[in-house]
Amino acid sequence: MDYRHLGRSGLVISEIVYGNWLTHGSQVENEAARACVRAALDAGITSFDTADVYANTAAETVLGEALKGERRESLEIFTKVYWPTGPKGHNDTGLGRKHVMESIDASLRRLQTDYVDLYQAHRFDVTTPLEETMSAFADIVHSGKAHYIGVSEWTADQIRAGAALARELRIPFVSSQPQYSMLWRVIEEEVVPTSRELGLGQIVWSPIAQGVLTGKYVPGQPLPEGSRATDEKGGANMIKRFMRDEVLERVQRLKPIAEEVDLSMAQLAVAWVLQNDNVSAAIIGASRPEQVTENVKAAGVTLPAEVMARIDEVLGDVVETDPARTREGMPRGRSVAS
Incomplete structure (x- = not known):
């Protein structure tokens, strides 16, 4: 495992982060989840990412149990706040002060820790003044209760506004957590340059494009049993943007490239995102320990420039690059109980 500074901060994290979105408390039974966390620790992963909304708080609980007994100072634990949890009442969502302050305490109880290393705004809240949100983070x-703060899926303008308030409040705003992969590059035009200027690092999610970049989805063939594309609990909905024949056909053409550099397709995908010098880490998930063991082999890999160019040539116009796609996925308002 290799380790990198998170942006320009003093926090060092593993360049592969273990994340439990769509797995712990949902797709994966608790015993298997603990085995995946043990495999991550054995592989040198020290950074773990979760969120209160994952499996409606169950994922944090499972992760807390799985990490119990580990030396806390040797771990970097990240969680997030924004989406509704619990009974989803009118103050159970968003980035208002009440929800943020109550959510951090609840997350700490579930994670069985006194603090998190990184507390992240899971989305931008258009209904709450940014000053209120950043003041709560400052407290x-x-x-x-948190050492650093970060955001997830914020636009470049939102990141810049948040960073300005963080400087005034003297708190370390250090990271952005966007979706990023060979197929989804919407951060490259605006978010990455802004983050580089401000000293933020990217902790990217879905580097394997929900499993599409493993090559297991073949055009015209039945979906693999038990795969994310068959998961009715949320996975199938998230992956559908990539499940077009034109995309899947291009992905199949990446196989010879992976073989030439002696990597699996998944390892190639993870190694690819780590070539971006503004990416501090890539988040991987797993339903089986062996997936962790295999994917961490992408750590420390340097892909030659000609390989990067060939990947671009193969994927061509199926790559999504429009920075407006980040704003399209942003909640327009908070969902509240009727």
Whole structure:
């Protein structure tokens, strides 16, 4: 395992982060989840990413149990706040002060820790003044409940506004957590340059494009049993944007490239995102320990420039690059109980 600074901060994290979205408390039984976390630790992963909304808080609980007994100072634990949890009442969502302050305490209880290393705004809240949100984050940092703050799926303009308030409040705003892969490059035009200027690092999710970049989905063939594309609990909905024949056909043409550099398709995909110098880490998930063991082999890999160019040539116009896609996925308002 290799380790990198998170942006320009002093926090060092493993360049492969273990994440439990769509797995712990949902797709994967608790015993298997613990085995995946053990495989991550054995592979040198020290950074773990979760969120209160994953499996409606169950994922945090499972991760807390799985990490129990580990030396806390040797781990970097990240979680997030925004989406509705619990009974989904009118203050159970968003980035208002009440929800943020109550959510951090609940997350800490579930994770069985006194603090998280990184507390992230899971989306931008268009219904709450940014000053209110950042003030709440500042109180959390100053109270010792979080060491650093970050955001997920914010636009470049939103990141810049948040960073300005963070400087005024003297809190370390250090990261962005966007979707990023060979197929989904919407951060490259605006978010990455802005983050580089401000000293933020990217902790990217879905580097394997929900499993599409493993090559297991073949045009015209039945979907593999038990795959994310067959998961009715949320996985199938998330992966559908990539499940077009034109995309799947291009992905199949990446196989010879992976073989030439002695990597699996998944390893190639993870190694590809790590070539971006603004990417501090890539998040991987797993339903089986062996998936962790295999995917961490992407750590420390340097892909030659000609390989990167060939990947671009193969994928061509199926790659999504429009930065407006980040804003399209942003909630227009908070969902509240009727």
